[in-house]
Amino acid sequence: MRSTRMLAGALLSLCVCLHAARAATPGPSVPGAPAFQPTPENPVGFRGDGTGRFPGATPPTAWSRTRAGSGYDAKGIVWAAPLPAGGISSPIVAGNRVFVTCEFADLVCLDRQTGRILWIRSNFEFESLSDEERKAMPAIAEKLDPLLPQVEKLNAEIAEALNAQLPGAAASDWRMLPAIQKKRALEKRIREELAAIDKKRFVGDWPQVIYGFCTETPCSDGTRVCAFFASGVAVCYDMNGKRLWIAHGTRGGEEKGHYSSPVVAGGQFVVWGDPEMRGYEIATGKVLWRNPVQGSNCGSLYRFVAGGELVVGLQTTGFTRLRDGRQIWKGRNLEYSFTSAIVEGNAIYMWTPGGNKSFKSYTVPASCESGQVTPKLTFKKVEWGADELAGKFEKGDLNASPLFVDGLIYQLYCGGGLAVQDAATGEVVYRKLLPLKPRTEYWAWGGASASPALAGKYIYLMDNQGTTVVIEPGRQYKEVAVNHVADLVEGKHQAQNLSTPVFQGERLYYRSPHFLFCIGPR
Numbered sequence: 001m002r003s004t005r006m007l008a009g010a011l012l013s014l015c016v017c018l019h020a021a022r023a024a025t026p027g028p029s030v031p032g033a034p035a036f037q038p039t040p041e042n043p044v045g046f047r048g049d050g051t052g053r054f055p056g057a058t059p060p061t062a063w064s065r066t067r068a069g070s071g072y073d074a075k076g077i078v079w080a081a082p083l084p085a086g087g088i089s090s091p092i093v094a095g096n097r098v099f100v101t102c103e104f105a106d107l108v109c110l111d112r113q114t115g116r117i118l119w120i121r122s123n124f125e126f127e128s129l130s131d132e133e134r135k136a137m138p139a140i141a142e143k144l145d146p147l148l149p150q151v152e153k154l155n156a157e158i159a160e161a162l163n164a165q166l167p168g169a170a171a172s173d174w175r176m177l178p179a180i181q182k183k184r185a186l187e188k189r190i191r192e193e194l195a196a197i198d199k200k201r202f203v204g205d206w207p208q209v210i211y212g213f214c215t216e217t218p219c220s221d222g223t224r225v226c227a228f229f230a231s232g233v234a235v236c237y238d239m240n241g242k243r244l245w246i247a248h249g250t251r252g253g254e255e256k257g258h259y260s261s262p263v264v265a266g267g268q269f270v271v272w273g274d275p276e277m278r279g280y281e282i283a284t285g286k287v288l289w290r291n292p293v294q295g296s297n298c299g300s301l302y303r304f305v306a307g308g309e310l311v312v313g314l315q316t317t318g319f320t321r322l323r324d325g326r327q328i329w330k331g332r333n334l335e336y337s338f339t340s341a342i343v344e345g346n347a348i349y350m351w352t353p354g355g356n357k358s359f360k361s362y363t364v365p366a367s368c369e370s371g372q373v374t375p376k377l378t379f380k381k382v383e384w385g386a387d388e389l390a391g392k393f394e395k396g397d398l399n400a401s402p403l404f405v406d407g408l409i410y411q412l413y414c415g416g417g418l419a420v421q422d423a424a425t426g427e428v429v430y431r432k433l434l435p436l437k438p439r440t441e442y443w444a445w446g447g448a449s450a451s452p453a454l455a456g457k458y459i460y461l462m463d464n465q466g467t468t469v470v471i472e473p474g475r476q477y478k479e480v481a482v483n484h485v486a487d488l489v490e491g492k493h494q495a496q497n498l499s500t501p502v503f504q505g506e507r508l509y510y511r512s513p514h515f516l517f518c519i520g521p522r
Contacts, residue, residue: 032057032455034505037095038222044092045219046261046300047451048502051342052403057455057503061470063519065485071171072486078507078518079115080170082162083108084155084180086513087214088498089261093509094220097239099227100511101214104187106155107227109241112504115518116163119241120155124148124190125202125231128248139197147190154183173488174514208257210444211498215257217300219264224282226269230258234271234280245285250276261300261340266310266322270301277301277318279325289325293318299340299350299401306346309368315341315350321368329365329373340401340451344423347376349402349409359402359411361423379409379426382419388433389415391440391447399449399498405459405473412461414440414447420475432477436463439496446498450510455503462501465494466512487512 028035029042032054038044048054063076074080085103092099097118098110105125109118126140127148134140157179165175194202208215208230218227224244226236232251236244251258252274262271268279268288274297278290299315310322315336319329334341334350341350348362359379365371391414400412408429411419416436420429438447450462454473458480461469466485472478487495501510507520 027056030056032503032505036093036504038220040221040223040264040267043219043221043264044094045263046090046217046340047401047453047500048092050263050302051344052401052451052500053405053454054503055454055456058506059455059460059503059508060506060520061458061481061483063483063485065170065466065487067486067488068171070491071173074170076519076521077170077485078520078522079166080515080517081110081115081117082165082169082174083511083514083516084120084158084162084183085214086212087511088211088259089214089511090217090500091502091509091511091516092218092220092225093502093504094222094225094239098509098516099218099220099225100516101216101218101227101229104213105229105231105233106214107218107225107235107237109225109239110516112518115166115516117159120159121235121237121241121243122151122155123227123229123233123235123246125233125248126190126194128233128235128246137197139193143193144190147186150186151183154179154186158183169515173491211257211259215259217261217500219262219269221264221282226262226264226282228262228269228271232273234262234269234285236269236280236282236285244283245280247280247285247287249273249278249287249290256298259298259300260314263301263303263312265303265312268322270303270312270320270322272297272301272314272318277312277314277320279312279320279322289320291318291320291325291327297336298338299336302341302343304343304364306364307367307369311368313341313343313348317373319373326368328368329371334362334373338397338399342402342404344404347423348373349404349423351398359409359421359426361426377426379421380428382411382417382421382428382431384413384415384417384431389413389417390436390438391415391445397447399446400500401451403452403454403459405454408473408475410452410459410473412448412450412452414438414449416448416463418461418471418477420477429475430477434461434463434469435479435482436461436467436469437465438463439465439494445496449498451500453501453503455508460501460508462497462510464496464498466497468501485512485517487514489513 033056065074213230235246250273279288337351361377403410419431440447448463470480499511
């Protein structure tokens with residue numbers, strides 16, 4: 001009997017240990033987990049699932065890339081993949097692939113393990129026109145369609161040449177390739193031809209030139225990848241680079257351009273281009289609905305569940321129930337801001353603009369049939385000293401979106417300050433001037449604009465000059481590490497990095513204008 005009890009106890013202990021081991025190992029559905037794979041139910045886009053949290057990740061806290069002679073000394077960088085062109089969109093990870101957009105109309109797919117470019121696909125505005133529109137513009141078939149095979153050929157040449165540079169790229173400056181020069185000349189010719197056909201329609205707003213047309217982060221449901229460009233082009237590919245559809249719609253943004261990233265949700269690809277939100281059926285590209293949204297916007301779209309229904313929201317009260325495309329919760333309780341809203345439980349957290357800038361939480365209605373998003377709490381204003389924050393920004397300027405972790409809201413200011421506030425009371429828990437050096441002397445330099453991210457046990461905070469501060473979450477400031485990745489333009493000033501990092505397993509991925517960096521153990 002005693003041996004039976006001992007055997008039963010041993011089996012029980014074994015089961016407990018196995019359960020604990022399983023609990024300690026993030027499952028494949030946990031964002032950031034090594035085996036995480038997006039699905040239609042758990043798609044990825046800006047800030048991963050939109051929260052900026054990657055609890056299944058275990059990335060490093062220390063790395064560096066420093067200037068050494070005419071090159072760089074890199075530590076903790078697995079690979080630095082040279083990119084064909086710049087852009088400020090963030091990368092996404094989908095299975096064994098990483099996707100990022102590059103100027104001025106390219107979607108680039110890279111192998112997640114090696115950094116090799118698998119394919120580059122260009123998406124020009126004239127390709128998205130309807131048969132009727134093309135018929136009214138015969139110059140497109142005559143002058144522009146014949147250029148597409150040349151673009152395709154150059155994309156293949158560029159991918160091959162950049163992959164040849166990959167082994168030594170972490171230690172080298174980015175170099176202009178002849179194939180890239182040829183493609184840029186061809187793109188210039190395409191833009192000029194389009195302007196000659198219809199200048200009003202095809203010439204973009206001048207502010208967009210500052211940050212480019214690849215400002216929106218792509219999305220994926222695991223089997224397809226979708227992208228939206230500031231040209232108004234929406235496009236969808238399978239994972240192997242076969243274009244499934246391309247469409248076009250309104251593209252306007254706020255006075256400084258279009259920066260609102262789209263979302264994939266409920267089998268739809270949802271975008272915003274002033275003055276409307278629209279939902280494309282992801283399988284076909286068919287427009288399922290269009291809803292007017294009044295007012296400017298910079299923040300990205302976000303998805304959440306309310307009253308058992310899947311909803312996509314935008315700062316300017318553009319809430320749409322995806323089941324039927326119905327616009328719900330009308331009103332002007334929310335307004336646009338440069339940051340993106342986040343949703344936690346039944347609360348939306350976001351900034352309101354204007355002379356009385358304030359950060360607020362709003363209550364989400366319990367039903368999608370009626371109600372209105374109403375203010376719940378106005379957070380206490382964070383006061384900064386006259387000379388504390390870097391640059392010429394007004395005190396309180398933010399481009400980075402908030403991060404919610406364990407009941408606290410983390411906010412990174414353009415000038416390099418961190419404020420942590422209690423999400424339940426709005427009180428300031430602490431504020432800290434970080435060891436960052438954001439470049440802010442002109443409005444086109446966004447300062448610390450990458451949104452804070454939680455990866456495993458740590459929070460990662462980036463400025464636009466290659467520095468990352470790693471801290472522990474909590475009610476006291478606990479600095480873990482400060483890291484710098486040098487990436488010089490023509491050997492002079494640091495390239496501006498506005499992209500928000502993403503994480504998977506032991507690796508961190510972020511892009512500069514020149515490279516997609518993979519940081520972690522080899």
